[in-house]
Amino acid sequence: MNTKILLTILAIVVICAIAYFVLKTPTEKPKVSEVTGEIEIPETEVEVPRFEEEPRPLDLGSLI
Amino acid sequence: MDVKMLSLSLMLAMLVSAGISAAQGITISKLQVKYKYDYAVIEKYRIGMEAIISYVEELGRNSSALISYKNHFTTLAADLKAAADNNDGVSYNATIEEMKAVVSNFRQEARSQVGNNTEEARSRIETALKENEDYLYGLVTEARELRKERNTQIFDYYDARAKEVIDRLEVQGYDMSEAVAKLNEIEGKRGSFIEVMNATIQACSDKWVGECKETPEAENYFELRDEIIEDFKELRDLILKTVLDTTIPRAEDVLNRAEDVLNRAEARGIDVTAEKAKLDAIKSLVDDAKAKYEQGDYKEAIGLLRSARDSFRELKEEVKARRSGA
Numbered sequence: 001m002n003t004k005i006l007l008t009i010l011a012i013v014v015i016c017a018i019a020y021f022v023l024k025t026p027t028e029k030p031k032v033s034e035v036t037g038e039i040e041i042p043e044t045e046v047e048v049p050r051f052e053e054e055p056r057p058l059d060l061g062s063l064i
Numbered sequence: 065m066d067v068k069m070l071s072l073s074l075m076l077a078m079l080v081s082a083g084i085s086a087a088q089g090i091t092i093s094k095l096q097v098k099y100k101y102d103y104a105v106i107e108k109y110r111i112g113m114e115a116i117i118s119y120v121e122e123l124g125r126n127s128s129a130l131i132s133y134k135n136h137f138t139t140l141a142a143d144l145k146a147a148a149d150n151n152d153g154v155s156y157n158a159t160i161e162e163m164k165a166v167v168s169n170f171r172q173e174a175r176s177q178v179g180n181n182t183e184e185a186r187s188r189i190e191t192a193l194k195e196n197e198d199y200l201y202g203l204v205t206e207a208r209e210l211r212k213e214r215n216t217q218i219f220d221y222y223d224a225r226a227k228e229v230i231d232r233l234e235v236q237g238y239d240m241s242e243a244v245a246k247l248n249e250i251e252g253k254r255g256s257f258i259e260v261m262n263a264t265i266q267a268c269s270d271k272w273v274g275e276c277k278e279t280p281e282a283e284n285y286f287e288l289r290d291e292i293i294e295d296f297k298e299l300r301d302l303i304l305k306t307v308l309d310t311t312i313p314r315a316e317d318v319l320n321r322a323e324d325v326l327n328r329a330e331a332r333g334i335d336v337t338a339e340k341a342k343l344d345a346i347k348s349l350v351d352d353a354k355a356k357y358e359q360g361d362y363k364e365a366i367g368l369l370r371s372a373r374d375s376f377r378e379l380k381e382e383v384k385a386r387r388s389g390a
Contacts (some may be wrong), residue, residue: 032329037318039373046300049222057273058105060167
């Protein structure tokens with residue numbers, strides 16, 4: 001007898017739980033609109049040349 | 065006939081592509097130019113060593129160790145060339161140090177062989193160098209010619225790079241007429257640049273490495289070189305100014321729209337304190353860029369705008385994450 005009651009209660013609880021999850025409607029929170037656009041910077045890499053200069057003469061020491 | 069035509073076309077295509085790559089790349093390295101100058105000095109040492117060896121033999125003394133040092137020295141000179149061709153600066157400097165050690169060993173051995181005759185040995189070296197004067201100065205001239213070629217390649221390379229940037233910006237709708245005029249002005253100086261280098265080489269045909277700075281021809285070269293460098297700086301600033309003229313107002317517009325979005329969100333009761341703080345920081349970067357632009361510091365202005373761009377991208381991502389999150 002007790003077992004039957006318990007099983008009935010359990011079945012009701014399961015049905016209620018399923019009903020809660022199925023019928024639950026999500027609550028929409030207000031959201032920020034999308035931030036669009038882009039700070040566009042094109043490639044502007046113009047370099048200044050470094051020309052070659054005459055080096056100092058090599059010094060390996062004296063021969064005598 | 066068809067085969068001949070095909071071969072001719074192929075050769076022409078190869079010549080054109082070789083010309084293009086020569087105009088766009090720097091094929092002569094700094095180290096190869098240095099080696100050319102160093103080689104003239106190395107040859108001076110070799111001739112001096114040979115003069116000492118002959119003198120030692122004339123004195124009836126043992127020259128075998130000196131010959132061995134000289135051979136080692138010439139082998140190292142070949143290693144030096146290989147290091148220069150491989151653009152291996154570390155190996156180049158290590159070989160120079162080895163050569164110094166060989167010269168030091170040669171000196172000790174030579175002193176022990178010539179005994180008290182060091183003055184005569186020095187005089188023999190001077191005579192040998194005098195006899196080979198044309199050859200040695202010819203080597204220095206060759207080095208100067210190579211330096212001229214490298215400098216011409218550097219000029220062409222930076223010219224081509226600037227042209228690429230101008231063309232790209234033109235395609236993007238920027239008005240590049242002033243930059244094009246400046247680049248044309250620079251290109252007009254190419255011939256004079258080569259001429260002053262040629263004149264300097266000719267005027268310094270009897271001047272040793274490092275002794276070619278005081279001639280009027282060299283001064284003309286320095287003057288034109290500095291002028292060309294200044295021209296490139298002006299061109300760089302002109303391009304940056306043209307870009308900033310458009311980019312700064314556009315950036316301000318983008319930030320104003322973003323501010324509107326955040327203000328609307330705030331009016332709807334959403335907490336956007338963090339996003340607004342970030343946006344204020346970005347606006348401050350753009351304001352700083354504008355101030356630098358007005359001071360004529362275009363390079364700094366572009367740098368600040370880049371930072372603003374990166375921060376703005378982050379802000380967009382953060383807002384996006386908030387939209388898709390809970």
